[in-house]
Amino acid sequence: MNVEEIIKTDKKMELPSKTVIHLMLVSNKVNETINATLKPFDVSIQQFNVLRILRGQCGKPANLKTLNERMVTKMSNTTRLVDKLILKGYVKRKTCETNRRKIEIYITTKGEKALSSMDIAMNKNDKHIVQNFSEEELEYLNVLFNKF
Structure with missing residues (x-):
């Protein structure tokens, strides 16, 4: 390039x-x-990121603050992202029983299945993106990126 x-x-x-x-x-x-x-x-990069974060919770709920902190791209519209994923049946939201002000967000079985399919496509895409680099070059590139 x-x-x-x-x-x-x-x-x-x-x-x-x-x-x-x-x-x-x-x-x-x-x-x-x-x-x-x-x-x-039919998901955005940000929605994909939310699904991965929720899967990483291993069945434990996340809240909007947790999602925002762990997002690759920080944004203020996490609520809207979650709402879209709820409409697709990929996540569910419920009120915390011990703190009614706290909203808990979980990935659904449907969301986990969809994410597994996305993972296959994304892994193939990742390999395609970096196909012109050796493993050593990728390691060094990451060292350089860490300097940011």
């Missing part, structure tokens, strides 16, 4: 600017491929 070609410039770019633009282009490309992979399942 050549940044200068993509943004159609002949000017020499300063390395920090070029790097940031490059990261943005890569991020957009990754998001595009993930969106395309999840489209047949």
